Amino acid sequence: MSSLSYRQTFALVLKRDLTIAFRHKDEMLNPLLFFIIVVTLFPLGIGPQANTLAKIAPGIIWVSALLATLLSLDRLFKADHNDGSLEQMLISPQPLFIFTLAKITAHWLLTGLPLILVAPILAALLYLPEQSYSALFLTLLLGTPVLSFMGAIGAALTVGVKKGGVLLSLIVLPLYIPVLIFATSAIDTASLNLPYNGQLAIIAALFFGSLTLAPFAVGAALKVSTN
Protein backbone atom coordinates (compact mmCIF):
# COMPACT_ATOMS: atom_id res chain seq x y z
CA MET A 1 0.00 0.00 0.00
CA SER A 2 2.66 2.49 0.98
CA SER A 3 4.52 2.46 -2.29
CA LEU A 4 5.62 6.07 -2.52
CA SER A 5 8.90 6.43 -4.31
CA TYR A 6 11.63 8.62 -2.85
CA ARG A 7 11.07 11.06 -5.67
CA GLN A 8 7.34 11.39 -4.91
CA THR A 9 7.96 11.90 -1.22
CA PHE A 10 10.59 14.52 -1.99
CA ALA A 11 8.23 16.33 -4.36
CA LEU A 12 5.34 16.27 -1.88
CA VAL A 13 7.38 17.76 0.95
CA LEU A 14 9.08 20.30 -1.29
CA LYS A 15 5.77 21.43 -2.73
CA ARG A 16 4.23 21.79 0.70
CA ASP A 17 7.12 23.83 2.06
CA LEU A 18 7.14 26.12 -0.96
CA THR A 19 3.36 26.62 -0.77
CA ILE A 20 3.63 27.55 2.89
CA ALA A 21 6.48 29.96 2.20
CA PHE A 22 4.63 31.70 -0.62
CA ARG A 23 1.70 32.31 1.71
CA HIS A 24 4.05 33.91 4.20
CA LYS A 25 5.66 36.41 1.86
CA ASP A 26 7.05 38.70 4.57
CA GLU A 27 9.08 35.90 6.12
CA MET A 28 10.24 34.76 2.72
CA LEU A 29 11.52 38.20 1.74
CA ASN A 30 13.16 38.92 5.06
CA PRO A 31 16.60 37.34 4.38
CA LEU A 32 16.76 38.84 0.89
CA LEU A 33 15.93 42.32 2.17
CA PHE A 34 18.48 41.94 4.94
CA PHE A 35 21.10 40.97 2.35
CA ILE A 36 20.33 43.96 0.13
CA ILE A 37 20.23 46.42 3.03
CA VAL A 38 23.50 45.28 4.58
CA VAL A 39 25.37 45.39 1.28
CA THR A 40 24.02 48.81 0.34
CA LEU A 41 24.96 50.23 3.74
CA PHE A 42 28.65 49.59 3.18
CA PRO A 43 29.24 52.20 0.44
CA LEU A 44 27.40 54.68 2.63
CA GLY A 45 29.55 53.91 5.63
CA ILE A 46 32.91 53.56 3.93
CA GLY A 47 32.61 56.14 1.22
CA PRO A 48 32.25 55.81 -2.50
CA GLN A 49 35.91 55.25 -3.45
CA ALA A 50 35.90 52.59 -6.15
CA ASN A 51 39.25 51.10 -5.14
CA THR A 52 38.37 50.46 -1.53
CA LEU A 53 34.93 49.11 -2.32
CA ALA A 54 36.19 46.80 -5.07
CA LYS A 55 38.77 45.44 -2.68
CA ILE A 56 36.28 44.52 0.05
CA ALA A 57 33.33 43.66 -2.24
CA PRO A 58 33.78 39.85 -2.14
CA GLY A 59 33.98 39.86 1.62
CA ILE A 60 30.95 42.13 2.04
CA ILE A 61 28.78 40.09 -0.29
CA TRP A 62 29.75 36.78 1.23
CA VAL A 63 29.50 37.86 4.86
CA SER A 64 26.08 39.34 4.17
CA ALA A 65 24.95 36.18 2.40
CA LEU A 66 26.14 34.17 5.35
CA LEU A 67 24.28 36.31 7.88
CA ALA A 68 21.14 36.40 5.73
CA THR A 69 21.13 32.61 5.66
CA LEU A 70 21.69 32.45 9.39
CA LEU A 71 18.73 34.76 9.90
CA SER A 72 16.43 32.36 8.09
CA LEU A 73 17.70 29.13 9.66
CA ASP A 74 15.84 29.44 12.92
CA ARG A 75 12.53 28.90 11.16
CA LEU A 76 13.61 25.84 9.20
CA PHE A 77 12.19 23.29 11.64
CA LYS A 78 10.63 25.55 14.29
CA ALA A 79 7.13 25.69 12.82
CA ASP A 80 7.11 21.94 12.18
CA HIS A 81 8.19 21.35 15.74
CA ASN A 82 5.53 23.63 17.18
CA ASP A 83 2.57 22.30 15.22
CA GLY A 84 3.40 18.62 15.50
CA SER A 85 4.26 17.92 11.87
CA LEU A 86 7.85 17.17 12.88
CA GLU A 87 6.62 14.20 14.91
CA GLN A 88 4.65 12.96 11.94
CA MET A 89 7.79 13.27 9.83
CA LEU A 90 9.81 11.23 12.32
CA ILE A 91 7.35 8.33 12.42
CA SER A 92 6.66 8.29 8.71
CA PRO A 93 7.50 5.00 6.99
CA GLN A 94 9.38 7.07 4.41
CA PRO A 95 13.06 7.50 5.24
CA LEU A 96 13.79 10.63 7.20
CA PHE A 97 16.61 11.86 4.96
CA ILE A 98 14.17 12.38 2.09
CA PHE A 99 12.15 14.74 4.27
CA THR A 100 15.21 16.63 5.44
CA LEU A 101 16.66 16.79 1.94
CA ALA A 102 13.39 18.22 0.64
CA LYS A 103 13.13 20.75 3.45
CA ILE A 104 16.71 21.92 2.97
CA THR A 105 16.20 22.18 -0.78
CA ALA A 106 13.12 24.32 -0.18
CA HIS A 107 15.15 26.47 2.20
CA TRP A 108 17.85 27.00 -0.43
CA LEU A 109 15.30 27.80 -3.16
CA LEU A 110 13.78 30.43 -0.88
CA THR A 111 16.93 32.00 0.55
CA GLY A 112 20.01 30.94 -1.44
CA LEU A 113 18.63 31.30 -4.94
CA PRO A 114 17.29 34.88 -4.52
CA LEU A 115 20.70 35.91 -3.13
CA ILE A 116 22.41 34.57 -6.24
CA LEU A 117 19.99 36.47 -8.44
CA VAL A 118 20.46 39.87 -6.79
CA ALA A 119 24.20 39.49 -6.12
CA PRO A 120 25.34 40.83 -9.55
CA ILE A 121 23.39 44.05 -9.04
CA LEU A 122 24.88 44.54 -5.60
CA ALA A 123 28.32 43.69 -6.97
CA ALA A 124 27.95 46.52 -9.48
CA LEU A 125 27.17 48.80 -6.56
CA LEU A 126 30.50 47.83 -4.98
CA TYR A 127 32.52 48.24 -8.20
CA LEU A 128 33.44 44.57 -8.34
CA PRO A 129 35.83 44.10 -11.29
CA GLU A 130 34.19 42.69 -14.39
CA GLN A 131 36.34 39.57 -14.49
CA SER A 132 35.16 38.58 -10.98
CA TYR A 133 31.48 38.22 -11.83
CA SER A 134 31.68 34.64 -12.99
CA ALA A 135 33.64 33.71 -9.87
CA LEU A 136 31.06 35.45 -7.71
CA PHE A 137 28.24 33.61 -9.44
CA LEU A 138 29.94 30.20 -9.26
CA THR A 139 30.97 30.51 -5.61
CA LEU A 140 27.46 31.58 -4.64
CA LEU A 141 25.92 28.80 -6.71
CA LEU A 142 28.06 26.15 -5.01
CA GLY A 143 28.41 27.88 -1.66
CA THR A 144 24.89 28.90 -0.67
CA PRO A 145 23.62 25.29 -0.71
CA VAL A 146 26.46 24.45 1.67
CA LEU A 147 25.20 27.22 3.97
CA SER A 148 21.70 25.72 3.88
CA PHE A 149 22.86 22.16 4.44
CA MET A 150 25.29 22.87 7.26
CA GLY A 151 22.95 25.38 8.83
CA ALA A 152 20.17 22.80 8.86
CA ILE A 153 22.28 20.62 11.16
CA GLY A 154 22.48 23.47 13.66
CA ALA A 155 18.79 24.25 13.26
CA ALA A 156 17.91 20.61 13.89
CA LEU A 157 20.09 20.45 17.00
CA THR A 158 18.51 23.56 18.50
CA VAL A 159 14.90 22.93 17.48
CA GLY A 160 13.89 21.84 20.97
CA VAL A 161 15.55 24.81 22.66
CA LYS A 162 13.19 27.69 23.48
CA LYS A 163 15.52 30.57 22.63
CA GLY A 164 17.98 28.75 20.44
CA GLY A 165 19.06 31.71 18.30
CA VAL A 166 22.40 32.41 19.99
CA LEU A 167 23.26 28.75 20.31
CA LEU A 168 22.43 28.26 16.65
CA SER A 169 24.83 31.03 15.58
CA LEU A 170 27.58 29.59 17.77
CA ILE A 171 27.15 26.12 16.27
CA VAL A 172 26.76 27.17 12.67
CA LEU A 173 29.12 30.11 12.11
CA PRO A 174 32.35 28.16 12.63
CA LEU A 175 31.12 25.65 10.05
CA TYR A 176 30.62 28.47 7.56
CA ILE A 177 34.15 29.81 7.81
CA PRO A 178 35.77 27.47 5.25
CA VAL A 179 33.18 28.42 2.65
CA LEU A 180 33.73 32.09 3.38
CA ILE A 181 37.51 31.85 3.10
CA PHE A 182 37.59 29.90 -0.15
CA ALA A 183 34.76 31.82 -1.79
CA THR A 184 36.26 35.25 -1.16
CA SER A 185 39.68 33.96 -2.11
CA ALA A 186 38.28 32.66 -5.41
CA ILE A 187 36.70 36.03 -6.23
CA ASP A 188 39.90 37.89 -5.31
CA THR A 189 41.97 35.57 -7.45
CA ALA A 190 39.58 36.05 -10.35
CA SER A 191 39.96 39.83 -10.11
CA LEU A 192 43.70 39.36 -10.80
CA ASN A 193 42.81 37.30 -13.87
CA LEU A 194 44.31 34.20 -12.31
CA PRO A 195 42.70 30.74 -12.35
CA TYR A 196 40.56 30.04 -9.32
CA ASN A 197 39.76 26.39 -10.03
CA GLY A 198 41.40 25.25 -6.81
CA GLN A 199 39.18 27.26 -4.51
CA LEU A 200 36.14 26.35 -6.58
CA ALA A 201 37.02 22.66 -6.33
CA ILE A 202 37.17 22.89 -2.55
CA ILE A 203 33.77 24.61 -2.38
CA ALA A 204 32.41 21.95 -4.73
CA ALA A 205 33.80 19.27 -2.42
CA LEU A 206 32.10 20.97 0.52
CA PHE A 207 28.89 21.09 -1.51
CA PHE A 208 28.87 17.40 -2.39
CA GLY A 209 30.00 16.43 1.10
CA SER A 210 27.18 18.34 2.74
CA LEU A 211 24.63 17.32 0.11
CA THR A 212 25.22 13.66 0.78
CA LEU A 213 25.91 13.71 4.52
CA ALA A 214 23.90 16.59 5.98
CA PRO A 215 20.42 15.08 5.41
CA PHE A 216 21.40 12.09 7.54
CA ALA A 217 23.01 14.26 10.21
CA VAL A 218 19.92 16.48 10.29
CA GLY A 219 17.70 13.41 10.68
CA ALA A 220 19.76 12.13 13.58
CA ALA A 221 19.83 15.59 15.18
CA LEU A 222 16.06 15.91 14.90
CA LYS A 223 15.60 12.56 16.59
CA VAL A 224 17.88 13.59 19.43
CA SER A 225 16.32 16.96 20.00
CA THR A 226 12.75 15.67 20.07
CA ASN A 227 13.51 12.70 22.30
Added chain:
Amino acid sequence: MSNSSPLVQAEHLTCVREDRILFDQLSFAINAGDIVQVEGPNGAGKTSLLRLLAGLSQPYEGSISYLGKSIVQYAEQYHQDLLYLGHMPGVKAELSAQENLAFDLAISGGDSSLAEDTLAKVNLLGFEDVTASHLSAGQHRRIALARLWQSNAKVWILDEPFTAIDKQGVAALEQLFVEHAQNGGCVILTTHQDLALPENMVKKITLAYRLF
Protein backbone atom coordinates in the same frame (compact mmCIF):
# COMPACT_ATOMS: atom_id res chain seq x y z
CA MET B 1 -9.23 -13.06 18.00
CA SER B 2 -7.08 -16.06 17.30
CA ASN B 3 -3.78 -14.21 17.18
CA SER B 4 -1.10 -16.03 19.08
CA SER B 5 1.39 -13.18 19.45
CA PRO B 6 0.18 -9.80 20.69
CA LEU B 7 0.20 -6.83 18.34
CA VAL B 8 2.19 -4.57 20.60
CA GLN B 9 4.09 -5.77 23.61
CA ALA B 10 5.93 -3.71 26.16
CA GLU B 11 8.36 -5.30 28.55
CA HIS B 12 9.77 -3.77 31.71
CA LEU B 13 9.47 -0.21 30.49
CA THR B 14 11.07 2.44 32.63
CA CYS B 15 10.75 6.08 31.75
CA VAL B 16 12.74 8.86 33.39
CA ARG B 17 12.04 12.53 32.75
CA GLU B 18 13.97 15.32 34.43
CA ASP B 19 15.40 12.91 37.03
CA ARG B 20 11.91 11.75 37.99
CA ILE B 21 10.86 8.17 37.38
CA LEU B 22 7.49 8.36 35.63
CA PHE B 23 6.91 4.62 35.68
CA ASP B 24 9.13 1.61 35.97
CA GLN B 25 8.95 -2.06 35.11
CA LEU B 26 5.76 -1.50 33.17
CA SER B 27 4.81 -4.53 31.11
CA PHE B 28 1.70 -5.13 29.06
CA ALA B 29 0.51 -6.74 25.87
CA ILE B 30 -1.98 -5.28 23.45
CA ASN B 31 -3.80 -7.69 21.18
CA ALA B 32 -5.66 -7.14 17.98
CA GLY B 33 -9.14 -5.96 18.86
CA ASP B 34 -8.09 -4.07 21.98
CA ILE B 35 -8.99 -0.52 22.81
CA VAL B 36 -6.58 0.58 25.50
CA GLN B 37 -7.18 3.67 27.56
CA VAL B 38 -4.16 5.03 29.39
CA GLU B 39 -5.30 6.75 32.55
CA GLY B 40 -3.64 8.83 35.19
CA PRO B 41 -3.42 12.33 36.61
CA ASN B 42 -1.62 15.14 34.76
CA GLY B 43 2.10 14.59 34.78
CA ALA B 44 1.87 10.85 35.36
CA GLY B 45 3.56 10.09 32.04
CA LYS B 46 0.69 9.26 29.71
CA THR B 47 2.09 11.25 26.81
CA SER B 48 5.58 9.90 27.53
CA LEU B 49 4.24 6.36 27.37
CA LEU B 50 2.51 7.01 24.05
CA ARG B 51 5.64 8.60 22.62
CA LEU B 52 7.62 5.54 23.67
CA LEU B 53 5.07 3.29 22.02
CA ALA B 54 5.21 5.34 18.84
CA GLY B 55 8.99 5.06 18.77
CA LEU B 56 9.45 8.81 19.10
CA SER B 57 11.58 8.46 22.20
CA GLN B 58 13.57 5.64 23.68
CA PRO B 59 12.82 4.07 27.06
CA TYR B 60 15.38 4.32 29.84
CA GLU B 61 15.01 0.59 30.25
CA GLY B 62 12.91 -2.10 28.65
CA SER B 63 11.76 -2.83 25.14
CA ILE B 64 8.72 -2.61 22.91
CA SER B 65 7.95 -5.05 20.16
CA TYR B 66 5.46 -5.13 17.33
CA LEU B 67 4.38 -8.61 16.21
CA GLY B 68 7.33 -9.97 18.14
CA LYS B 69 9.90 -7.70 16.49
CA SER B 70 11.64 -4.82 18.20
CA ILE B 71 10.20 -1.49 17.04
CA VAL B 72 13.67 0.03 17.01
CA GLN B 73 15.20 -2.54 14.69
CA TYR B 74 12.15 -2.87 12.47
CA ALA B 75 11.16 0.79 12.67
CA GLU B 76 10.21 1.14 9.03
CA GLN B 77 7.90 -1.85 9.11
CA TYR B 78 6.30 -0.71 12.36
CA HIS B 79 5.77 2.84 11.13
CA GLN B 80 3.92 1.53 8.08
CA ASP B 81 1.37 0.02 10.43
CA LEU B 82 1.28 2.92 12.86
CA LEU B 83 -0.82 6.02 13.00
CA TYR B 84 0.15 8.39 15.80
CA LEU B 85 -1.57 11.66 16.58
CA GLY B 86 0.18 13.65 19.26
CA HIS B 87 -0.74 16.60 21.42
CA MET B 88 -0.34 18.97 18.52
CA PRO B 89 -2.42 17.93 15.54
CA GLY B 90 0.30 18.54 12.94
CA VAL B 91 -1.90 20.84 10.90
CA LYS B 92 -0.23 23.62 8.93
CA ALA B 93 -1.91 26.97 9.57
CA GLU B 94 -0.95 28.28 6.12
CA LEU B 95 -2.59 25.43 4.22
CA SER B 96 -6.29 24.80 3.72
CA ALA B 97 -8.06 21.91 5.41
CA GLN B 98 -8.07 19.96 2.18
CA GLU B 99 -4.41 20.61 1.41
CA ASN B 100 -3.46 19.51 4.91
CA LEU B 101 -5.36 16.28 4.70
CA ALA B 102 -4.32 15.59 1.11
CA PHE B 103 -0.67 15.86 2.13
CA ASP B 104 -1.13 13.58 5.13
CA LEU B 105 -2.92 10.99 3.03
CA ALA B 106 -0.41 11.15 0.19
CA ILE B 107 2.62 10.89 2.43
CA SER B 108 1.26 7.81 4.15
CA GLY B 109 0.71 6.17 0.79
CA GLY B 110 -3.00 6.84 0.58
CA ASP B 111 -5.10 8.42 -2.12
CA SER B 112 -5.02 12.20 -1.72
CA SER B 113 -8.07 12.66 -3.96
CA LEU B 114 -10.18 11.23 -1.14
CA ALA B 115 -9.39 14.24 1.04
CA GLU B 116 -12.56 16.12 0.20
CA ASP B 117 -14.89 13.20 0.91
CA THR B 118 -13.07 12.40 4.11
CA LEU B 119 -13.49 15.94 5.39
CA ALA B 120 -17.23 15.44 5.06
CA LYS B 121 -16.97 12.58 7.55
CA VAL B 122 -15.60 14.92 10.22
CA ASN B 123 -18.18 17.63 9.53
CA LEU B 124 -15.76 19.94 7.77
CA LEU B 125 -17.62 20.10 4.48
CA GLY B 126 -17.73 23.71 3.39
CA PHE B 127 -14.41 24.43 5.10
CA GLU B 128 -12.19 22.59 2.58
CA ASP B 129 -10.66 25.72 1.13
CA VAL B 130 -10.43 27.76 4.31
CA THR B 131 -6.85 28.14 5.52
CA ALA B 132 -6.40 26.35 8.80
CA SER B 133 -5.37 29.55 10.57
CA HIS B 134 -9.00 30.65 10.28
CA LEU B 135 -10.31 27.43 11.83
CA SER B 136 -10.83 26.62 15.49
CA ALA B 137 -8.78 24.27 17.67
CA GLY B 138 -11.48 21.63 17.40
CA GLN B 139 -11.51 21.91 13.64
CA HIS B 140 -7.72 21.53 13.54
CA ARG B 141 -8.04 18.33 15.48
CA ARG B 142 -10.80 17.16 13.17
CA ILE B 143 -8.52 17.65 10.17
CA ALA B 144 -5.91 15.46 11.83
CA LEU B 145 -8.47 12.89 12.96
CA ALA B 146 -9.94 12.67 9.46
CA ARG B 147 -6.93 10.53 8.53
CA LEU B 148 -8.33 7.76 10.73
CA TRP B 149 -11.14 7.19 8.25
CA GLN B 150 -8.68 6.43 5.45
CA SER B 151 -6.07 4.65 7.51
CA ASN B 152 -4.85 1.13 6.85
CA ALA B 153 -2.62 1.23 9.90
CA LYS B 154 -3.17 -1.49 12.47
CA VAL B 155 -1.96 0.40 15.50
CA TRP B 156 -3.56 3.72 16.33
CA ILE B 157 -1.92 5.74 19.07
CA LEU B 158 -3.93 8.81 19.92
CA ASP B 159 -2.96 11.38 22.51
CA GLU B 160 -6.10 13.12 23.81
CA PRO B 161 -8.05 12.67 20.56
CA PHE B 162 -11.24 14.12 22.05
CA THR B 163 -9.77 17.46 23.10
CA ALA B 164 -11.94 20.28 21.72
CA ILE B 165 -14.19 17.81 19.90
CA ASP B 166 -17.96 18.11 20.38
CA LYS B 167 -20.23 15.31 21.66
CA GLN B 168 -21.36 14.08 18.24
CA GLY B 169 -17.79 14.02 17.07
CA VAL B 170 -16.75 11.96 20.08
CA ALA B 171 -19.57 9.47 19.43
CA ALA B 172 -18.54 9.13 15.77
CA LEU B 173 -14.92 8.54 16.81
CA GLU B 174 -15.86 5.91 19.38
CA GLN B 175 -17.88 4.13 16.73
CA LEU B 176 -14.84 4.24 14.46
CA PHE B 177 -12.59 2.82 17.20
CA VAL B 178 -14.95 -0.11 17.68
CA GLU B 179 -14.98 -0.83 13.94
CA HIS B 180 -11.20 -0.60 13.82
CA ALA B 181 -10.83 -2.98 16.75
CA GLN B 182 -13.26 -5.43 15.21
CA ASN B 183 -11.25 -5.36 11.99
CA GLY B 184 -8.20 -6.59 13.84
CA GLY B 185 -6.58 -3.30 14.78
CA CYS B 186 -5.88 -1.80 18.14
CA VAL B 187 -6.34 1.66 19.57
CA ILE B 188 -4.22 3.11 22.34
CA LEU B 189 -5.46 6.44 23.61
CA THR B 190 -5.35 8.83 26.51
CA THR B 191 -8.41 10.75 27.54
CA HIS B 192 -9.87 12.15 30.72
CA GLN B 193 -13.38 11.45 29.51
CA ASP B 194 -15.14 8.18 30.14
CA LEU B 195 -15.49 6.16 26.99
CA ALA B 196 -19.04 5.16 26.13
CA LEU B 197 -17.90 1.76 24.94
CA PRO B 198 -18.79 -1.72 26.16
CA GLU B 199 -16.71 -2.58 29.24
CA ASN B 200 -15.30 -5.76 27.78
CA MET B 201 -13.75 -3.92 24.83
CA VAL B 202 -11.76 -1.37 26.78
CA LYS B 203 -8.60 -2.25 28.66
CA LYS B 204 -7.10 0.25 31.02
CA ILE B 205 -3.52 1.05 31.91
CA THR B 206 -3.42 3.24 34.97
CA LEU B 207 -0.37 5.34 35.72
CA ALA B 208 0.03 6.89 39.14
CA TYR B 209 1.77 10.16 39.81
CA ARG B 210 5.02 9.41 41.57
CA LEU B 211 7.03 11.90 43.50
CA PHE B 212 10.34 10.09 43.40
